[in-house]
Amino acid sequence: MKGVILAGGTGTRLQPITKITNKHLLPVGPYPMIYWPIKKLKEAGIQEILIITHEEYIDSFEKLLNDGGDLGVSLHYAIQPTASGISDGLAHAKDFVGKEKFVLILGDNIFEDSLRPFTQSFQKQRIGARVLVKKVDDPNRFGVAQLNEDDQSIISIIEKPKSFISNYIVTGIYMYGPEVFSYIDDLSPSDRGELEITDLNNIYIRKSILQFDQLPGWWVDAGTHESLFLANQLIHDELRERDYS
Numbered sequence: 001m002k003g004v005i006l007a008g009g010t011g012t013r014l015q016p017i018t019k020i021t022n023k024h025l026l027p028v029g030p031y032p033m034i035y036w037p038i039k040k041l042k043e044a045g046i047q048e049i050l051i052i053t054h055e056e057y058i059d060s061f062e063k064l065l066n067d068g069g070d071l072g073v074s075l076h077y078a079i080q081p082t083a084s085g086i087s088d089g090l091a092h093a094k095d096f097v098g099k100e101k102f103v104l105i106l107g108d109n110i111f112e113d114s115l116r117p118f119t120q121s122f123q124k125q126r127i128g129a130r131v132l133v134k135k136v137d138d139p140n141r142f143g144v145a146q147l148n149e150d151d152q153s154i155i156s157i158i159e160k161p162k163s164f165i166s167n168y169i170v171t172g173i174y175m176y177g178p179e180v181f182s183y184i185d186d187l188s189p190s191d192r193g194e195l196e197i198t199d200l201n202n203i204y205i206r207k208s209i210l211q212f213d214q215l216p217g218w219w220v221d222a223g224t225h226e227s228l229f230l231a232n233q234l235i236h237d238e239l240r241e242r243d244y245s
Contacts, residue, residue, distance in 0.1 A: 128209025
């Protein structure tokens, strides 16, 4: 399998610092944020990784990470010209992915669990996609999933619903096959003018080929000042426990 990390976006929720730098270059613990999804992919046995970002930041990523050799991976880079949604960013991975299955991680997802058991399940999955969900206290900030836990399927995903549906949200960790790029071609921009990842996943739901796993450990979308602070706390606590063990 290959790995794709989406490190674009405008970082609006983290301004003013993101007026001068990409949020994925901000520190989480002793490393820049982008290190953590790279480490998680490597831990799952994924060596070939594509980082997708905006043109104004790509030199910074290349200067920081080079070819990935220092982190034990092989890094490639692609440009998303405009902040036009996650699915739009993913479209720029088509040539890199080729005909392989792959994992997509949003670069501001910081989490505890190893991806290996989930990628192994996806490798055994004959068709379709797989997403990782998490039970949270504030689901309406995210894409909310209505689950059928009996057959490990998702009934629906609603982006930032105004009324309560469930406490389960779709994290920024997705697993797809190469067919995903033809589905992206069928998407239309949302009211925000973006190609939404929720709309993409709902195509798989309509075809009854979207499965899920639940993340048991902690997970943070480090895209706000509060959640970035929390991610730093959790990473520091985790590293401290390793030092003491």
